[in-house]
Each structure stands twice: as C-alpha cells, then as structure tokens.
Amino acid sequence: MAIEQYVVNGLLVGALFAAVAVGFALIWGVVDIINLAHGEMVMLGGFVSYWSVDLLTGTNSASLLLALATVPIAVAVIYVVGYAMQRTLVSRVTDEDMFLTLLVTFGLSIMLQQLAIRAWSADPRTVNVMFETTSLNVAGLVIPKMKLIAFVGAIVLTAALWAFLKLTRRGRAIRAVAQNPEAAQLVGIDVEHTRATTFGLSAAIAGGAGAFITMILNVQAQMGLIYTLKSFVIVVFGGIGSVPGALIGGLLLGAIEETTAGVWSSKWTLAVSFTILILLLVVKPSGLFGPAVEGDE
Amino acid sequence: MAPDSNRRQFLKWTGASTIGITGLAGCAGNDGGGGGGGGGSDTTTTSSDTGDDSDSDSDSGGSGTQTITLGGSMSLSGENADLGKLYKDAYELTIQKINDAGGVEAGDGNTYELEMILRDDETDASKSKGIYQELIDREGVDYLLGPYSSTVTLPASAVAAQNKKPMVEGGGASPEIFAQGNEWIFGLLPTANKYALSAVDMAMAQDPAPKKAALLAEDDTFSQSTANGVRSKIESTSGLSLAVDETFPTSTSDLSTNLGKVRDNDADILILAAHQKHAIIMAKQLESQQVNVDMAMATVGSLNDSFKDEAGANGDYVYGPSSWAINADFEDAVFGSTSKFAEEMQAKYDYQPDYHSAAGATVIQTFVNAFEQVDELTPTKVRDAIRDIQFNSAYGEIQFDSKGIINKNMLLYQWQPEPGKQIVWPENVQQSAPIYPMPAWSER
Numbered sequence: 001m002a003i004e005q006y007v008v009n010g011l012l013v014g015a016l017f018a019a020v021a022v023g024f025a026l027i028w029g030v031v032d033i034i035n036l037a038h039g040e041m042v043m044l045g046g047f048v049s050y051w052s053v054d055l056l057t058g059t060n061s062a063s064l065l066l067a068l069a070t071v072p073i074a075v076a077v078i079y080v081v082g083y084a085m086q087r088t089l090v091s092r093v094t095d096e097d098m099f100l101t102l103l104v105t106f107g108l109s110i111m112l113q114q115l116a117i118r119a120w121s122a123d124p125r126t127v128n129v130m131f132e133t134t135s136l137n138v139a140g141l142v143i144p145k146m147k148l149i150a151f152v153g154a155i156v157l158t159a160a161l162w163a164f165l166k167l168t169r170r171g172r173a174i175r176a177v178a179q180n181p182e183a184a185q186l187v188g189i190d191v192e193h194t195r196a197t198t199f200g201l202s203a204a205i206a207g208g209a210g211a212f213i214t215m216i217l218n219v220q221a222q223m224g225l226i227y228t229l230k231s232f233v234i235v236v237f238g239g240i241g242s243v244p245g246a247l248i249g250g251l252l253l254g255a256i257e258e259t260t261a262g263v264w265s266s267k268w269t270l271a272v273s274f275t276i277l278i279l280l281l282v283v284k285p286s287g288l289f290g291p292a293v294e295g296d297e
Numbered sequence: 298m299a300p301d302s303n304r305r306q307f308l309k310w311t312g313a314s315t316i317g318i319t320g321l322a323g324c325a326g327n328d329g330g331g332g333g334g335g336g337g338s339d340t341t342t343t344s345s346d347t348g349d350d351s352d353s354d355s356d357s358g359g360s361g362t363q364t365i366t367l368g369g370s371m372s373l374s375g376e377n378a379d380l381g382k383l384y385k386d387a388y389e390l391t392i393q394k395i396n397d398a399g400g401v402e403a404g405d406g407n408t409y410e411l412e413m414i415l416r417d418d419e420t421d422a423s424k425s426k427g428i429y430q431e432l433i434d435r436e437g438v439d440y441l442l443g444p445y446s447s448t449v450t451l452p453a454s455a456v457a458a459q460n461k462k463p464m465v466e467g468g469g470a471s472p473e474i475f476a477q478g479n480e481w482i483f484g485l486l487p488t489a490n491k492y493a494l495s496a497v498d499m500a501m502a503q504d505p506a507p508k509k510a511a512l513l514a515e516d517d518t519f520s521q522s523t524a525n526g527v528r529s530k531i532e533s534t535s536g537l538s539l540a541v542d543e544t545f546p547t548s549t550s551d552l553s554t555n556l557g558k559v560r561d562n563d564a565d566i567l568i569l570a571a572h573q574k575h576a577i578i579m580a581k582q583l584e585s586q587q588v589n590v591d592m593a594m595a596t597v598g599s600l601n602d603s604f605k606d607e608a609g610a611n612g613d614y615v616y617g618p619s620s621w622a623i624n625a626d627f628e629d630a631v632f633g634s635t636s637k638f639a640e641e642m643q644a645k646y647d648y649q650p651d652y653h654s655a656a657g658a659t660v661i662q663t664f665v666n667a668f669e670q671v672d673e674l675t676p677t678k679v680r681d682a683i684r685d686i687q688f689n690s691a692y693g694e695i696q697f698d699s700k701g702i703i704n705k706n707m708l709l710y711q712w713q714p715e716p717g718k719q720i721v722w723p724e725n726v727q728q729s730a731p732i733y734p735m736p737a738w739s740e741r
Contacts, residue, residue, distance in 0.1 A: 006554055009553045009554050060609070117374055122374075123379050124577050125607055134584050134585040135584075135587060142586055142587055145585075146585070217551060217578055218574060218577050220574060221378075258553075261554045262554045262557070265543060265544065266555060
C-alpha cells in the first residue's frame with residue numbers, strides 16, 4: 001500500500017481527534033483545567049447519536065441525512081451536560097490545586113463510565129449509515145465516504161468554534177477570561193457563566209465528534225480514556241490554547257500514527273506518538289503553534 | 298489564550314500534568330476499565346456465616362446452616378463487563394438452583410448450602426489479584442471462582458497457587474496460565490492457541506484451498522496466545538503462508554490501515570485475534586476498505602447477538618469459534634440438560650446463553666462434583682478430586698488433563714443470511730455447509 005494511503009487514512013481519522021482536542025485545549029486555556037472527563041463527552045455524544053437513530057428507526061441503521069441530523073442533537077445535549085458539570089462541580093475546584101482538579105475530573109470520568117455501563121451495558125454500539133457504495137477510489141486511494149463526511153464535519157465543528165471565539169461577543173468574553181479573569185470581571189463579564197459556557201462548548205464539540213465516531217467506528221462506555229490521552233498529546237503538539245494548533249496537531253498525530261502502522265506496525269504507534277511528545281516538550285515546550293514562552297529554542 | 302508563563306513554569310506545569318494524566322491513566326488500567334480506590338461492588342449470593350481463617354481445612358460455617366463459600370473476582374465493570382455479566386448470571390442461577398434443590402450432599406456426610414462472594418475487579422489484573430488475596434485472608438474462602446480474561450486470570454491463578462486453594466475458571470484461555478507448573482488451577486475453556494485452528498482446517502478443506510492468510514492480533518495476553526496458535530498452524534500447513542501478520546494495541550480504534558494491508562497482499566483468509574469491539578470494526582471496515590477475502594473470522598465476540606445487531610448485514614458470513622453448541626444436548630445434574638439450561642437462562646435474564654454462560658455454570662458444578670467425592674472438605678482433597686473428575690454438564694463432557702486444561706476442541710460457526718448462526722465445522726456436527734468463499738462486497 002502506498003504511503004499516501006496511510007497519510008490519507010491518518011488525516012481522515014486525525015480530524016476527529018483534532019475536533020476532540022480543540023475542546024480539551026479550550027478548557028485548558030480558558031478555565032486552566034485539564035479535564036480528564038473530556039473523553040467521556042465523546043462517549044456521551046456517541047450514545048446520543050446512537051440512541052437518536054434507535055429511537056427514530058428502531059434499528060441502528062440510518063440514512064446519511066438522518067445520521068447527520070443526530071450531530072446537532074449530540075452537540076446540544078452535550079453542551080448542556082458540560083455547562084452543568086462546570087456550574088455544579090468543576091467550578092468548586094477551578095482555583096484550587098491542579099492535582100485536585102485532576103482528581104475531580106478523573107472521578108467524573110469514572111462516574112460517567114459506570115453510569116453508562118449501568119444504563120447501556122458495556123456492549124460496543126455503532127450507527128450503520130447506508131450508502132449504495134461505501135467508498136470512493138481516487139487516484140488509487142480508497143476513501144470511505146463516511147470517513148470523508150466525518151472529516152469535513154470535524155473541520156466544520158472546529159472552524160465554527162474558532163469563528164465563535166473570534167467573531168462573537170461571547171467569544172471575546174471567553175478570550176478575555178482566558179487572558180485575565182480579574183480584569184474581565186472588572187469590565188462586567190460574568191466569569192463563572194463564561195467559564196461554564198466554555199466548558200459547555202468544549203463538551204459540545206467533543207460530543208459532535210463522538211457522533212461521527214459512532215458512525216465510522218463504534219461507541220463504548222469505556223472508550224473515553226484514549227481520547228483524553230490523545231487530546232493531551234495533540235494539545236501539547238499544537239500549543240495550549242491554540243485552536244488552529246490543535247487542528248494541525250490532530251491531523252499530524254493521525255498521519256504519524258497511521259504511517260507508523262503502515263510502514264512498521266500498529267504496535268509502534270503509541271510509542272512513536274509519546275516519543276514525539278517528549279521530544280517536543282524538551283525542544284519546544286509551547287508546542288508547534290502555541291505562544292512563545294521564555295526560553296523556547 | 299495561554300496565561301503568561303516562563304519556560305520553567307511551563308515545563309513544570311506540563312510535566313506535572315503529564316505525570317498526573319499518565320498515572321491516572323495507569324489507575325484506570327490498560328484495559329480501559331475504571332479506576333479509583335475502593336473494592337468495587339460486592340455480590341453475595343445467599344447469606345451465611347463465612348469460614349474461619351485461611352489455614353482451616355473445614356469450610357463449614359458453624360452450628361447453623363452449613364455453608365461452603367465460593368469466592369472470586371469478575372469483570373463487572375471495565376472493558377469486559379459485558380462478558381463478565383454472563384459469568385455472574387450463570388454463577389448465580391446455578392447456585393440458586395443447587396440451593397433450591399436442597400444444597401450439596403458432600404462426601405463427608407453433611408449437606409451444605411453454597412454461598413458466593415463475587416467482587417468487581419473492574420477488568421484490572423492487579424485489582425483482581427488483591428481481591429483474591431483478601432477473600433482468602435479476610436473472608437476465609439477456600440474455593441476460588443476464576444475471573445474473566447487471560448490477562449486477569451494469570452496473576453489470579455498465582456494467588457491460588459501461593460495460598461494452596463483450588464481455582465476453577467471458565468474465562469481464561471491463554472496457555473500461559475497452565476504453563477506455570479500451577480497445580481491449583483483448572484480451566485474450562487480450550488486454550489487460546491486452539492481458538493482459530495478449526496477455521497484454518499475448514500478453509501483448507503475447501504476447493505480451492507486458500508494460499509495466503511492474514512492475521513491481525515490485539516496485543517493482550519489472550520489474543521497473542523491465539524495468534525501464536527495460528528502462526529504454528531499455518532507454519533505446519535503446506536500450501537498456506539502468512540502474508541500479513543500485524544499486532545495492534547487494544548486502544549486502537551481504527552483498523553483501516555491494517556485491513557488495507559490484507560487487501561493489498563491478496564490474502565485469502567483473515568483471522569482477527571481480538572475482542573468484540575474490534576470484531577464490529579472489522580465487519581464495518583472490510584466493506585469500506587474494499588477487502589474481499591474468502592473467509593473472515595474473529596476469535597471472540599463475533600458470535601454474540603450483540604455483534605450481529607451492531608454489524609448488521611456486514612456481519613453476514615463472518616465466522617467465530619465456540620467451545621459449546623447450544624443445540625448439542627448433554628445431560629446436566631442441575632438443569633436437566635443443555636436445552637433446559639438455555640431455557641432457564643433465557644427466562645431469567647432475557648438473553649440466549651453462549652459458551653461463557655455454560656462454562657460459568659460448569660465452574661460451580663465442578664466444585665459441587667468435587668465436594669461430593671471427598672470424605673473431608675479440604676482444599677487439597679477438593680483439588681485432587683477435581684483432577685480426577687469426570688461428569689457431564691450443559692457445557693459437555695468435563696475432564697481435565699494433567700495441566701488442568703479441559704480436553705475440548707473448538708467448533709466453528711458462521712453467520713449465514715438464512716437461517717442465521719450455524720455450526721459449519723467440524724463436518725460431523727455441522728448444521729450447514731460453510732458459505733465459502735464469502736461473497737464479494739459488490740455481489741451482496
């Protein structure tokens with residue numbers, strides 16, 4: 001198989017990793033919290049999509065339009081979950097020691113996993129999107145149609161978030177809180193509401209990505225951890241707080257992992273990803289696109 | 298958006314986060330299960346006194362109702378919670394049936410009720426190990442029910458050996474478990490290296506026989522043992538070569554690149570040594586990656602109804618192995634027969650039992666048979682009785698070899714569009730001939 005095929009495989013799945021990581025980067029940058037329950041937002045978004053299809057069709061098969069219609073549902077539902085999480089629990093530890101916030105969000109992730117198992121069992125679930133033919137052949141490359149649509153969807157979600165942050169009043173408020181919460185409060189910004197909105201947006205984009213992941217792969221109650229870990233790697237790749245950085249980081253990670261799997265073996269993918277992470281931390285700790293920090297080489 | 302920082306602060310923060318996140322991930326277990334402290338949930342079937350200290354050779358519970366306590370850990374949450382539930386249900390129903398029928402008439406002349414303490418190991422091997430040690434030390438349990446999965450069973454079986462307590466398990470199939478010289482472990486599943494052999498035999502009996510095989514294996518203990526069995530089998534099969542041999546991490550969620558290798562190497566048969574999550578992904582991505590093989594089989598999880606429900610039409614023609622056939626009617630001292638066992642499981646839990654369930658029920662029955670054989674209830678005597686045991690259960694004929702492994706070969710099933718899941722190999726028990734080769738995707 002040509003190396004171009006590996007890169008294409010990696011980019012297609014990397015865009016979804018990127019969309020998940022963008023949300024992770026947003027909370028890290030604005031609320032100053034590493035949300036270890038972020039992967040569970042992906043899982044919940046996946047289940048919202050799955051159960052929406054199940055409710056409407058009585059099966060797990062859906063037309064493309066119906067499947068895509070579940071994405072905004074997942075985004076909306078998981079936004080509410082994220083907002084409520086910040087307001088009721090995370091806000092209590094926002095300004096506390098970092099390890100306390102890690103513990104709280106880790107506890108949340110375990111709680112959500114266990115609730116999901118109780119509610120929906122540990123069985124993997126998937127949404128089967130019906131196509132006449134499931135893939136395209138472009139210049140000798142096999143491109144699954146649903147993956148291509150998910151790729152575009154992930155880019156759209158990421159771009160929408162970026163535009164929201166840049167162009168809207170609420171987006172400017174979020175950036176203001178990220179830069180200086182005290183000053184933001186002085187000019188009349190409701191910091192707690194803004195942080196909760198940020199948490200909601202972060203969860204929502206992860207939930208939207210989860211809906212796409214359910215269509216191309218599957219969803220399972222314990223799937224969240226690997227998405228949290230990948231988000232962490234991507235954010236350090238791209239630069240903390242940088243939306244374009246997280247996007248490029250996700251695409252890069254996907255391409256590197258699939259090329260490693262193709263050229264060498266899948267068993268080397270995690271080793272290669274984390275080796276690059278460590279090297280990057282040593283050589284350029286602010287990430288590829290993060291704001292320069294003192295001492296960067 | 299990043300706060301002001303200098304390099305040292307940044308490195309400290311990110312480094313601490315890395316350690317924290319990695320450590321917490323470690324707590325969560327590499328099987329993706331839950332983590333955190335606590336002993337997890339604790340399921341106790343029947344109430345009674347527990348035994349006394351671990352050195353005790355008697356398991357009677359005092360002057361009241363005499364009980365024998367069976368104890369173990371199980372994947373009631375975590376990566377394998379779906380399969381762990383099958384064992385828990387089978388254990389509970391079997392114990393309930395035995396107790397309702399008057400209990401166990403042991404060889405020492407007493408009648409005992411059975412009690413079970415089953416704790417959630419969250420699909421975490423180290424947690425499971427701790428649970429077994431605690432059951433022995435604090436609860437005085439002398440007879441151990443094995444956990445699920447080879448990764449968890451291997452260290453758990455070492456605890457059984459160190460404490461000289463017999464463990465009967467229906468959820469660990471790696472040959473490694475039985476290669477430690479451990480005299481206290483008995484396994485009811487054919488070892489993992491046998492799982493895919495009947496599929497290779499079936500394919501080689503077809504005309505034309507396959508020339509190239511592809512093997513995709515998850516990197517857990519069980520799947521690697523399965524893969525080793527496949528490699529040895531292919532090596533000893535003339536005319537068949539291993540064109541693709543890939544190992545992937547459990548956390549891998551996308552098999553596209555590996556399936557692309559299967560396609561580009563023109564493999565005739567594909568064996569996926571992995572669990573249900575990957576079996577579903579394989580079924581989905583075989584089509585989207587345009588992989589047309591004559592046979593595709595997944596070693597675990599491909600025969601459950603939930604696999605077919607999720608994979609839909611893409612699950613058609615996929616093969617899977619089982620150590621048990623629901624329609625092969627064996628006599629069973631507790632349930633009456635295999636079919637009655639299946640009926641009672643269906644009635645109580647609303648699902649059709651598979652081989653995990655049948656093996657789980659037989660774990661309990663193995664102990665019961667041993668208790669009936671011994672003139673004194675001690676772990677050593679019960680272990681010796683299990684070594685020589687021979688009886689029939691809903692699961693089939695039960696007898697162990699010198700390593701403690703059941704003497705049993707795997708059957709091969711195939712999902713066929715009509716009439717559904719069928720035994721296709723070996724020929725002497727087949728319900729339908731295999732549909733081989735699988736139709737190409739363009740012809741479906």
